[in-house]
Amino acid sequence: MLTVPVEIFRFKPGQAQRYDTFTVEIAETAHVIDVIDTVWAKHDPTLTFRRACHHSSCGSCAVRINGAEKLPCIVRLTDVWNGRNPIRIEPLRNFPVVSDLLVEVGDFFERMSAASMTITCEAEGFLPLTVDTFAVAGVLPKTVELPDNLSRFNRFEQCIECGICMSACPTMATDNKFIGPAGLAAIYQARHKTDDPTRVKHLLGLADGEHGVWRCHSAFECTEACPQAVDPASKIMALRRELALRRLRKMFGLRI
Amino acid sequence: MSTLNYSKTRQAARWFDVRRRKAGMWAYALNRITGIGLVVYLYLHLGVLSMLIQGQSAWDAFVGLARSPFYLALDVILLAGILIHGLNGLRLAVTGFGFSAGAQKALFTILMISGGIILIAAALKIFQI
Amino acid sequence: MIERGEVAFGTTGRNHCLLHSGGRYCVTDQESAIECIDENLILRRIMPDLLELNDGLFVAVTESDLAFKERFLEGCAACHIPAHEVTVARALAMEPFLNPTILAAIQIPDGVFEPFRFCLSFLATALKNGATVRTFTEVTDFVCSDRNPTGVKIRDFRTGKTETIGGDIIVNAAGPWAGEIAAKAGVSVPEVPTAGVMVALDCRLNNMVLNRLNKPSDGDIVVPQRATSVIGTTSWKVEDPDLITIPPEHVERMISQGEKLIPTVRRVPMRAKMAVARPLIAMTGTDARELSRTFECFDHARDGVNGFVTITGGKTTTARAMAERVSDIVCQKLNHKAECRTREVPLTSYRFFFERQNVLKRRALAQLQTSDRPNIGFEERT
Ligand SMILES: Cc1cc2nc3c(=O)[nH]c(=O)nc-3n(C[C@H](O)[C@H](O)[C@H](O)COP(=O)(O)OP(=O)(O)OC[C@H]3O[C@@H](n4cnc5c(N)ncnc54)[C@H](O)[C@@H]3O)c2cc1C
Ligand code: SF4
Ligand code: FES
Numbered sequence: 001m002l003t004v005p006v007e008i009f010r011f012k013p014g015q016a017q018r019y020d021t022f023t024v025e026i027a028e029t030a031h032v033i034d035v036i037d038t039v040w041a042k043h044d045p046t047l048t049f050r051r052a053c054h055h056s057s058c059g060s061c062a063v064r065i066n067g068a069e070k071l072p073c074i075v076r077l078t079d080v081w082n083g084r085n086p087i088r089i090e091p092l093r094n095f096p097v098v099s100d101l102l103v104e105v106g107d108f109f110e111r112m113s114a115a116s117m118t119i120t121c122e123a124e125g126f127l128p129l130t131v132d133t134f135a136v137a138g139v140l141p142k143t144v145e146l147p148d149n150l151s152r153f154n155r156f157e158q159c160i161e162c163g164i165c166m167s168a169c170p171t172m173a174t175d176n177k178f179i180g181p182a183g184l185a186a187i188y189q190a191r192h193k194t195d196d197p198t199r200v201k202h203l204l205g206l207a208d209g210e211h212g213v214w215r216c217h218s219a220f221e222c223t224e225a226c227p228q229a230v231d232p233a234s235k236i237m238a239l240r241r242e243l244a245l246r247r248l249r250k251m252f253g254l255r256i
Numbered sequence: 257m258s259t260l261n262y263s264k265t266r267q268a269a270r271w272f273d274v275r276r277r278k279a280g281m282w283a284y285a286l287n288r289i290t291g292i293g294l295v296v297y298l299y300l301h302l303g304v305l306s307m308l309i310q311g312q313s314a315w316d317a318f319v320g321l322a323r324s325p326f327y328l329a330l331d332v333i334l335l336a337g338i339l340i341h342g343l344n345g346l347r348l349a350v351t352g353f354g355f356s357a358g359a360q361k362a363l364f365t366i367l368m369i370s371g372g373i374i375l376i377a378a379a380l381k382i383f384q385i
Numbered sequence: 386m387i388e389r390g391e392v393a394f395g396t397t398g399r400n401h402c403l404l405h406s407g408g409r410y411c412v413t414d415q416e417s418a419i420e421c422i423d424e425n426l427i428l429r430r431i432m433p434d435l436l437e438l439n440d441g442l443f444v445a446v447t448e449s450d451l452a453f454k455e456r457f458l459e460g461c462a463a464c465h466i467p468a469h470e471v472t473v474a475r476a477l478a479m480e481p482f483l484n485p486t487i488l489a490a491i492q493i494p495d496g497v498f499e500p501f502r503f504c505l506s507f508l509a510t511a512l513k514n515g516a517t518v519r520t521f522t523e524v525t526d527f528v529c530s531d532r533n534p535t536g537v538k539i540r541d542f543r544t545g546k547t548e549t550i551g552g553d554i555i556v557n558a559a560g561p562w563a564g565e566i567a568a569k570a571g572v573s574v575p576e577v578p579t580a581g582v583m584v585a586l587d588c589r590l591n592n593m594v595l596n597r598l599n600k601p602s603d604g605d606i607v608v609p610q611r612a613t614s615v616i617g618t619t620s621w622k623v624e625d626p627d628l629i630t631i632p633p634e635h636v637e638r639m640i641s642q643g644e645k646l647i648p649t650v651r652r653v654p655m656r657a658k659m660a661v662a663r664p665l666i667a668m669t670g671t672d673a674r675e676l677s678r679t680f681e682c683f684d685h686a687r688d689g690v691n692g693f694v695t696i697t698g699g700k701t702t703t704a705r706a707m708a709e710r711v712s713d714i715v716c717q718k719l720n721h722k723a724e725c726r727t728r729e730v731p732l733t734s735y736r737f738f739f740e741r742q743n744v745l746k747r748r749a750l751a752q753l754q755t756s757d758r759p760n761i762g763f764e765e766r767t
Contacts (some may be wrong), residue, residue: 013258013544029633031657041628048521048542050391053399054659055585060391060503067276074657093270096259101545102391102521104259109736115462119502120434153439153592156611158501168277170284173270185427217287218348220280220360228612233280234357241354 002028004077005086006035008047012099020044021086030078032065036089036101049101055074056227059160062167063101064090069164071227087176087215096178100193108163111179114205117161117186120154158228159185165222165232177211181222181232184213188235204246207239277359283344290341297334325383332379339371386508386516387539389523390450392738393504396560396626397701399661401583401617403594403608404436404496408443408468409601410678411460412453417678418464420703426495426704432732436503441495441594443468443478445488446645450598451616454489457598461493461673468493480592482647485556495594497610500701505735507704512741527555528569533691534570554715558707561626561662566694572688574695578626578662582620582635584643586700587654590614595646603635604642613656616643626662634659666698680707682714694718 002135004024025039033051041046048061048139054073061073065080095103165181172178179187191203201215207213216236223233226237273284307314321327347367349358388394406425407418429436445451454470461468468491475485476490508518521542528536528549536551548592559566589609596607603619616639623629636658643650666681680699685691696711709725716723 011260017260026635027630029658038470039630041625045523046542046545048390051566052393052501053390053499054399054400054658054661055613055614055615057402058398059497060393060501073659094267096257098259098523104742106741107741108741110743113734113740115738118434119499120437154437156437158612158626162610170273170281172268173267174264197334217284218280218352218360219284220357221284222338223331224280226513232357233360234354237354237357239352239354240352244353 001025002077002081004035004081004222006039007086007088008036008039008100009088010047011097011099019088026077028078030077032070032075032077032089033061035087036063036072036079041076047101048099055106057156057160059126059162062092062162062164064088064092064167069093069167071162071164071247074227079250092163093098094167094172096165099193103129103158103163107176108166108182109161111183112161112186113185114206115179115183116190117157117159117183118190118193119156121157122154131133143210157189160228162227164225166229167220168225170219170221171208171217172217174213175215176213179209180213181216181226181236182230184216184239185232185235188239191239204239204243208243212242279364283347283360283364286340287344288349290337293337294341297337328382331382332375335378335382336371336375339375340368341372343367386511386518387537388518388521389542391500391506392518394607395562396661397504397704398500398661399659400498400500400701401581401606401615402500402609402610402701403441403606404498404628405700405715406494406496407440407464407466408441408457408461408491408493409606410466411466412456413564413600414677414679415460415464416701417703418460418466420679420706421700422464422466422494423618424703425496426496427649427728428525428702431705431730432498434505435498435506435732435735437497437607440498441596442471442480442483443491443493443596443598444476444483444646445490445598446484446486446555448488451488452736453599454491457491460699461491468494468648476621480591480593480595482649483595484648489598491598495596497594497608498701499610501705502735503701506732507708507737509733509735509737509741510730512738517614518738524566524569529570532571532689534693540639552692554692554694554718556711557717558696558711560696561664563587563664563697565646565697566706568684570685570690570693572685572690572693572695574683574697575667576697577665577667578622578623579665580623580626580629580660580662581620582631582639582760583615583617583661584616584639584655584659585613585657585659586650587598587656588612590647590649590653602642604639604653605646607646607650608626614648614650616640619689623662629662631658631659631660664699680710682707682710684714685717691720707732 004026006024007019007020010020022039024035026035026038031052032191036049049207051073052058052060056071056074061071062069063072064070065075069092070150091097091101091103095105098104102208159182161182168173169181174182187203187207191200194200214237220233271288274281304318307318328351344367347360347363350359396499402667404425406420407421445459458468471490471492473487473490477485482704512518522539524537525540525584526538528538529533535556537555538549538550539545548659548751557566564574564576567574589612591607591609591614594609604616606617608615619635640651678700680703681697683695694711694714696707699707705727709727714727
């Protein structure tokens with residue numbers, strides 16, 4: 001058992017913001033979400049925070065731990081606690097704070113809808129979560145060759161709509177209409193799921209808009225912070241390449 | 257329900273907030289700082305050039321001043337800004353069109369190291385004059 | 386709908402995400418098994434975009450598993466669960482990480498859902514049809530006239546405000562907390578919160594849901610989801626479902642049992658571990674595993690309390706059926722004639738749950754007149 005101090009951001013409408021410090025008794029093997037749960041269950045039931053799945057699938061629990069955006073359900077306590085200073089837990093940035101760790105996600109989900117994010121996709125063999133996971137485990141990712149009479153397997157998209165990339169993005173801080181890393185990555189995915197020229201035109205048009213890919217100023221923080229290896233930055237750049245090539249071709253009168 | 261929102265200035269300050277961030281964010285912040293610095297320099301430069309209108313003597317006096325070690329040091333800082341901004345601009349032009357976006361960190365390191373070497377060489381040269 | 390946390394804050398959010406085909410219960414608990422397969426087919430129709438539909442395999446690892454095969458196939462047939470045996474070679478072709486020494490494999494129509502979005506899309510549909518959903522709001526007490534509840538006292542954690550709201554009928558659907566809520570209304574519900582541990586791995590090792598071909602036991606199932614594989618579960622009775630301490634030996638048991646299905650399991654780092662309590666209905670059986678997984682609706686008129694109904698037990702897979710049962714009872718009590726249509730109506734996008742606030746805001750600003758389709762106003766360059 002460990003005795004861990006945590007400092008949690010508190011805010012209620014009409015009141016000043018502050019940090020509350022709690023000291024929780026918790027197992028060494030605990031994750032940060034267990035710390036938040038313990039604070040809520042044992043110390044202060046009025047603490048508002050989100051969580052559901054506890055295994056990085058719902059995307060609701062995202063917060064900042066010691067300043068960096070993380071999913072507390074997959075961050076081990078011992079990885080963020082130095083044994084002395086309190087662990088600081090704050091809500092995501094670039095989202096309006098409703099109360100405590102709870103942020104307003106309506107705008108974010110509107111972006112994801114506008115970007116035509118669908119949650120299922122066709123499986124691409126076995127996708128390792130972190131690039132070197134398979135290396136750590138000493139196994140090679142195997143792609144499944146399926147017999148013809150079996151349909152392809154499907155998967156949920158890697159993106160869990162946690163909003164971490166939106167919080168990590170410095171450009172997002174000053175353009176609240178920026179579609180944002182997750183939205184642009186979703187446009188990229190949607191664009192690669194379709195061949196229909198009108199759909200493609202619509203999706204690329206969205207990416208090309210005033211608050212689309214050209215707003216990105218390459219801090220690459222989305223890719224660094226994304227817990228699901230979505231790599232939004234590369235997807236934004238790939239969209240830009242496609243858009244630029246299309247424009248070039250158009251300039252020289254070539255058919256798109 | 258009333259929510260907590262931060263002021264525009266506080267949000268804009270995030271451009272320079274590199275705490276707990278990675279190389280990409282350092283590049284981003286440096287690019288912004290050097291960018292602003294270079295714009296300021298451009299206006300100073302235009303101001304200095306306008307001294308030419310005031311005739312030969314005013315200009316000669318300024319050139320004398322510009323040879324002082326203090327001014328030479330400023331020149332080195334200026335060059336550092338140009339190198340950071342310019343070389344990083346190359347990186348952004350390459351990655352920004354979808355080439356080697358995955359290698360952005362390595363590119364940043366390589367370019368900044370070469371920038372550093374150029375800067376040292378140039379500084380030696382400047383102070384030799 | 387009053388919920389003290391975010392949507393799916395309770396058991397549903399943290400479960401194993403298996404869209405049951407009923408295979409797990411077709412021998413031991415056929416009533417649940419039939420409920421599961423029926424609902425499985427309905428959910429495929431009403432939320433097709435929210436499911437990973439890759440089927441499941443029941444594999445025999447030991448001789449005793451193999452001996453179970455006939456009973457399993459008979460059970461499936463009795464519960465109209467489409468099951469067919471596949472050759473070991475084919476099973477291994479589909480599942481390259483599966484234990485190569487398996488003796489038999491049976492394919493059944495299991496699936497995987499995503500609990501948070503599962504709940505959100507039901508609630509989004511309810512919102513669209515006029516429901517009010519209040520999250521981060523706790524029921525603190527009941528208001529009663531004689532012994533009959535006529536309303537509840539609630540506290541909104543976001544604002545700290547308390548209020549009283551009235552209701553003709555109050556439905557208690559608090560899962561493992563149903564007993565606690567019922568006690569506030571002065572009645573008791575025979576419920577046993579029974580916890581289970583799950584372990585999520587740092588990469589996905591299977592395409593299909595993998596089960597041991599045997600009676601349900603600890604760590605006998607590996608459910609793949611998104612980019613992870615989740616091994617589960619165990620079963621023990623708990624007092625307080627709010628905070629369950631995970632016994633370390635349970636985690637080890639998950640790994641050692643999971644290893645029998647997928648030998649690579651031990652070499653893969655653990656991504657997360659979690660525990661949560663099932664709302665099981667206490668029956669004569671004493672062992673936690675033996676408790677039935679079916680659901681039950683209690684009309685507390687039988688305890689002399691009117692206007693209060695508890696729905697509990699069941700599975701996430703059967704959530705819709707539970708809602709259907711309880712709404713039928715509510716309609717009957719209110720003398721209201723209406724057909725439950727949730728079997729047919731495709732659900733609204735889960736995002737609508739969060740977007741609705743914005744839609745309402747904008748509608749208030751008279752910027753959005755007719756369409757419910759949100760549009761944040763991203764221009765499209767042509
Ligand atoms: C380990 C485990 C694995 C499982 N795996 C599966 C599976 O793979 N597939 C499957 O179909 N099923 C599975 N189940 C079963 C399933 O998860 C549960 O039966 C189901 O989620 C119960 O849902 P519920 O709505 O009744 O309870 P809950 O989801 O717990 O809902 C009750 C809600 O009431 C709220 N509440 C409590 N008190 C108050 C109050 N005072 N005021 C306001 N709100 C309050 C809680 O916050 C909670 O959100 C599993 C269960 C466990 C334990
Ligand atoms: S792209 Fe990554 S960080 Fe952004 S919302 Fe999706 S999962 Fe979260
Ligand atoms: S609780 Fe679901 S992602 Fe963390």
